[in-house]
Amino acid sequence: MKLSLKPPNRTLMTELETERFILRPAGVLEILRDPGGWRTNRNIYRNIYLLKGPMSLAAWLKRGPFPDGQTRFTFAIVPKGTSTVIGYHSVRQAGWKTAGNAVGIHDSAWLGKDAAFEVRKKLMNHFFRHDDVQRFTSRIESTNHPSIFVYRKLGFRHSGTLHRERADPETGKPIDYLLFEMLKEDWMCGPHAEPGL
Numbered sequence: 001m002k003l004s005l006k007p008p009n010r011t012l013m014t015e016l017e018t019e020r021f022i023l024r025p026a027g028v029l030e031i032l033r034d035p036g037g038w039r040t041n042r043n044i045y046r047n048i049y050l051l052k053g054p055m056s057l058a059a060w061l062k063r064g065p066f067p068d069g070q071t072r073f074t075f076a077i078v079p080k081g082t083s084t085v086i087g088y089h090s091v092r093q094a095g096w097k098t099a100g101n102a103v104g105i106h107d108s109a110w111l112g113k114d115a116a117f118e119v120r121k122k123l124m125n126h127f128f129r130h131d132d133v134q135r136f137t138s139r140i141e142s143t144n145h146p147s148i149f150v151y152r153k154l155g156f157r158h159s160g161t162l163h164r165e166r167a168d169p170e171t172g173k174p175i176d177y178l179l180f181e182m183l184k185e186d187w188m189c190g191p192h193a194e195p196g197l
Contacts, residue, residue, distance in 0.1 A: 008069025036106030052169035156180040
């Protein structure tokens with residue numbers, strides 16, 4: 001976990017709203033408490049972190065979605081009319097005007113209900129509008145079909161494949177990773193850009 005002593009970017013760390021959700025900026029202490037049991041949730045530790053088993057506290061401190069308010073941002077996903085967090089979406093800036101995003105839904109009742117699509121669409125519009133991000137990228141395990149579906153639905157372009165990038169933690173077999181990207185100008189011409197972007 002890396003912390004920043006600089007003041008957080010309040011423009012980017014603002015509460016957002018989609019049709020079904022409130023996206024509330026999450027703080028370090030909230031994530032430290034392991035909300036939703038991410039350390040022990042197989043859907044999370046296997047599909048996001050590609051681990052064989054639950055994360056230790058040390059692994060969580062190193063790999064968890066801890067925000068710093070400067071280059072790393074995490075938003076709690078809260079269905080409207082409730083106070084229950086069903087997952088988290090993080091945006092991390094890395095490279096020249098580039099950001100990556102990751103979402104984890106720990107509430108199984110919301111899996112397969114387009115929550116990741118709806119949340120990611122809103123956050124991409126937000127960061128394209130209020131930050132100097134020119135490109136979103138993602139690196140996805142080739143067998144993670146739900147994530148691939150979401151990126152394709154958002155209009156991301158497949159930009160390459162990393163063959164035999166890692167070994168499956170359970171079987172030891174090699175895993176390919178797919179690279180996806182979305183350029184700001186392509187997003188602005190697509191169906192998901194918000195007016196005035």
